[in-house]
Amino acid sequence: MAVARNRGEGIYQLTLITSPPPHIHAAISVDRIVHLTGASLLPGVIWLIYLFGWQALRVMVLSIGGAVLTEMAVMKLRGKEVTVQDGTAVLTGLILAFTLAPTVPSWIVVLGAVIAITIGKQIFGGTGSNPFNPAVVGRVFLGVAFPDQLNNWIPPHSVGTVIQSPLELWAAGEALPGYRELLAGSTGSFMGDFAVVVLLLGGLILVLRGYVDWRVPLGVLGTAVLFMAAVGQDPAWHLLTGGVILGAFYLAGDPVTTPVTPWGRLVFGIGVGLCLGIIRYYGQNPDAIFFAVLFMNGLVPLLNRLLRIRRKGAVACGKR
Amino acid sequence: MQKHLDDVVRGLFRENPTFRMLIGMCPPLAVTTSAESGLIMGLATTAVLICSSTIISLFKKLIPQQVRIPAYIVIIATFVTMIDLVLAALVPAVHKILGIFVPLIVVNCLILGRAEAFASRMPVSRAITDGLGMGLGFTWALTFIGCIRELLGAGTLFGATVFGDGFVAWRIMQLPPGAFLTMGLIVFTLNLVGNLRARQLQKAARNQMKVVGKEA
Amino acid sequence: MREALKLVITLGLVAAISGGMLGLFYNYTMPIVEARQMSEMIEKGFKGVLPDAHSFSPVTGGQGEQPEGVTEIYEGLDERGERIGIAFEAIGQGFEGPITMAIGVRPDTQTVVGVKILSHTETPGMGAKIEEEDFTLQFQEKSLSDPFVVGKDIDGITAATISSKAVAGTVGDKARQVLSYLGYEVAAPISPEPTEEATAGEGTPVEESGEQAGKPVEFNEEVAQELLPGAAEFIETALDGIKCFEAIDEDGQQVGLVLEAGGEGFGGPVTMAVAVDPEAEKILGIKILSHNETPGLGSRIEEEEFLRQFEGKSLSDSFAIGEDVDGITAATISSEAVAKGAAEKARQVIRLYK
Structure with missing residues (x-):
């Protein structure tokens, strides 16, 4: 059923589909995935509030609130049962907040959440039907629309002195912060970058519980490491900043927007890692991870088609 | 006369080339960063469309079937080049805004599409009204997209400041993704309204049937 | 056979009529376009970058080949018809495509008088800011012995370094090249010690045509x-x-x-x-x-x-x-x-x- 939907013709035959995606996790309900993913982010939330105080809280509350209210409003308008209690909107809002700096103006945060839910999700049919990760859609929209407002990075416990992010320093060829600064979060970047360790642990838990297929983060991180090493960059440094960990587990790993087959997921992960390397290294773009995930999300239907499971002994119709 | 009027109205709304038929999509996406350039591009296309439709309709009997496409293309290209030259000579400012997109009117499938589907089968007068309707439909669509993108992307409308200094421009609207987003949302809205109206009509018709049935 | 001939004749006729029409239109519009372009170049470009000039006339011929990327060179004349400056059009490679600019220079003081961006295709809101006076005014009265490097003696535009560099580099390089092409001696950029008073008058030939190697420094x-x-x-x-x-x-x-x-x-x-x-x-x-x-x-x-x-x-x-x-x-x-x-x-x- 899942494969049929992705053969292209399915898009016009939505009424025929009985099980809504995510298809492969039939045994695990959406609720479980959302709850555990949310729980794995909680330590990060607390840590960020400790680092940035009400600024971080403001961004998270606005982002989650915007996402939830938009979801409710759009589902009402579409005449559907409002399923906001499944928590997917909360999660989208929270992850979007993790991709933003604590300095982002309130109205931009809310706009990003609205865009994420409408254009990123509901327009394609709501939970489970979105081809792109909603949080990434919102983040890329904001990044392209409001670069001046988005890229005001501040270090923790600061009173608003704007500094350059590690990747901006890197692109400008200036002295770089070391691993310790990156891990301890004394640089300036978007919020997810200050909680790299927590996100990595959370991500590993999700992988162990089988909610995120290990092939995706492995593909992303492995390819990114190989790419950066091949072009003579420090791979470890590049994994620690610019949202790579967040992207590998929480953005690329989102089961809704990854291919359905194991091979497809591995190729998908490798693709994200490769795009990340190319966009970051050659394009010198600090937001590379978001563009990489967005681009590879767009290729998921193609990967599903090319790398679908072929049953042994089955004969294709009309051939032989 | 009624038919002629219908030709014009049809192009404006029911069969609007940009929003309903989705043909000739390059200019609506590429030259609509401002309302002004959308309007000018639309008018230039309208002029080419009317001229080429007229000529093609006039000579439809003389052009053999086998070579009609090359002949149409040459006719269209001639008018496009003429308009390009006239714009460059008379309104250079406008010509500068449109740049490469004026020569590209040649490959706008709206024009060849109307030539093939309409002008080559209809009398001259109707070919002209069809060209006018389609052209103006194209024009208002481009201007509309341009308005939205200019308003959000720069805070201005036809160059005049609309929002004050406090306005933060949505840069994405002036970039290519902005064109796709705007275009998609407009088509979405139109389809939504269309569907709702169709549903209402259906309901009304059903009620009518019931009434008729009871009476019978 | 007859059928084929008919096709050929029809297409030939269509093409011939089309060609004739275009020829007519071209002949009619081209002089207007060219005259307008020339006056526009002077009005909008050269007058802005050489405001003291009373009139402009094209300069033809120089030493060696006309510098690449320089399309038009005019001299600015005062009321008595004496040359007070050079205004030229130059093209630099920006982020999205070529950037055309008018540049005015004074050979006697070896300074840039003004710079004006004539056309470009840079990203709106970012690279497009090169047209703004905030950016172009930096070049006013700038000495040609400056390095013209963004981040050093030129303030670049945030998030548009390539566009800013394209303009700064083109202005510096082409101004020096045009002056040396016209036979003026040009101070080399970033001289370590203050350049001697550039006294080169009109038409003073440079020793090696076009070449302007940096002054040799002794190893001491x-x-x-x-x-x-x-x-x-x-x-x-x-x-x-x-x-x-x-x-x-x-x-x-x-x-x-x-x-x-x-x-x-x-x-x-x-x-x-x-x-x-x-x-x-x-x-x-x-x-x-x-x-x-x-x-x-x-x-x-x-x-x-x-x-x-x-x-x-x-x-x-x-x-x-x-x-x-x-x-x-x-x-x-x-x-x-x-x-x-x-x-x-x-x-x-x-x-x-x-």
């Missing part, structure tokens, strides 16, 4: 001091026939070695002074002494932006352009001459020294 203690400002004294020695200065600080400790090195550039030999730390086997600094490279291209090896990358560079590095050394665009041979020459001599000297 002064140069060594410049590279190692911390040293108190220099002792001249020679190692394997290579002239060296041993740098000694106030306590008599050896702090470095300055040696003369050379390489084969594109236009001839390049000589330079190289400061090294023999203990750490690192390069401390490089200064170009003389060269004969192409102005605006190879001559950029003199620029600090290029030379700075060698500071602190370990001699065990490969010193290969494009690998661990950023070469100057379109001047790989010149860049290589510096990188290879410096590394080779420095290694040789250090080996002997030890």
Whole structure:
């Protein structure tokens, strides 16, 4: 059923589909995935509030609130049962907040959440039907629309002195912060970058519980490491900043927007890692991870088609 | 006369080339960063469309079937080049805004599409009204997209400041993704309204049937 | 057969009529377009960048070939018909495409009078800001001996470094090239000492046509001091026939070695002074002494932006352009001459020294 939907013709035959995606996790309900993913982010939330105080809280509350209210409003308008209690909107809002700096103006945060839910999700049919990760859609929209407002990075416990992010320093060829600064979060970047360790642990838990297929983060991180090493960059440094960990587990790993087959997921992960390397290294773009995930999300239907499971002994119709 | 009027109205709304038929999509996406350039591009296309439709309709009997496409293309290209030259000579400012997109009117499938589907089968007068309707439909669509993108992307409308200094421009609207987003949302809205109206009509018709049935 | 002939004749007729119509239109519109373009260029471009000029007339002929990327050169005349400045149109490569600009220069004071962006296709809101006066006014009354480097003597536009660099580089390079093409002597960019009063009058020919190699500097203690400002004294020695200065600080400790090195550039030999730390086997600094490279291209090896990358560079590095050394665009041979020459001599000297 899942494969049929992705053969292209399915898009016009939505009424025929009985099980809504995510298809492969039939045994695990959406609720479980959302709850555990949310729980794995909680330590990060607390840590960020400790680092940035009400600024971080403001961004998270606005982002989650915007996402939830938009979801409710759009589902009402579409005449559907409002399923906001499944928590997917909360999660989208929270992850979007993790991709933003604590300095982002309130109205931009809310706009990003609205865009994420409408254009990123509901327009394609709501939970489970979105081809792109909603949080990434919102983040890329904001990044392209409001670069001046988005890229005001501040270090923790600061009173608003704007500094350059590690990747901006890197692109400008200036002295770089070391691993310790990156891990301890004394640089300036978007919020997810200050909680790299927590996100990595959370991500590993999700992988162990089988909610995120290990092939995706492995593909992303492995390819990114190989790419950066091949072009003579420090791979470890590049994994620690610019949202790579967040992207590998929480953005690329989102089961809704990854291919359905194991091979497809591995190729998908490798693709994200490769795009990340190319966009970051050659394009010198600090937001590379978001563009990489967005681009590879767009290729998921193609990967599903090319790398679908072929049953042994089955004969294709009309051939032989 | 009624038919002629219908030709014009049809192009404006029911069969609007940009929003309903989705043909000739390059200019609506590429030259609509401002309302002004959308309007000018639309008018230039309208002029080419009317001229080429007229000529093609006039000579439809003389052009053999086998070579009609090359002949149409040459006719269209001639008018496009003429308009390009006239714009460059008379309104250079406008010509500068449109740049490469004026020569590209040649490959706008709206024009060849109307030539093939309409002008080559209809009398001259109707070919002209069809060209006018389609052209103006194209024009208002481009201007509309341009308005939205200019308003959000720069805070201005036809160059005049609309929002004050406090306005933060949505840069994405002036970039290519902005064109796709705007275009998609407009088509979405139109389809939504269309569907709702169709549903209402259906309901009304059903009620009518019931009434008729009871009476019978 | 007849059928085919009919097709051919129809198409031929359509094409002929079309061609005839276009010819008519072209002949009618072209003079208007050209006249307008010329007056527009003067009105909108040249008057803005050379406001004192009373009238403009085209300049034809100069020494050598007209500099690449320069399309129109006009002279600005005062009321008595004397030349007070040069205004020209130049094209630079921006981020999205070519940037056309009008540039006004005064040969007598060797300054840029003004710059105006005529056309561009840069990203709206970012690169497009090059048209704004905030950016272009920086070039007003700017001396041609300045380096014209964004981040140094030119403030770039945030998030549009490539566009800003394109304008700054084009203005500096083309202004120098146009003046030397017209036969003026031009001060080389970033001269270490203040340039002598540029007294070059009208029509003073340059010794080597078009060429404007940097003034050769002698390899002496002064140069060594410049590279190692911390040293108190220099002792001249020679190692394997290579002239060296041993740098000694106030306590008599050896702090470095300055040696003369050379390489084969594109236009001839390049000589330079190289400061090294023999203990750490690192390069401390490089200064170009003389060269004969192409102005605006190879001559950029003199620029600090290029030379700075060698500071602190370990001699065990490969010193290969494009690998661990950023070469100057379109001047790989010149860049290589510096990188290879410096590394080779420095290694040789250090080996002997030890």
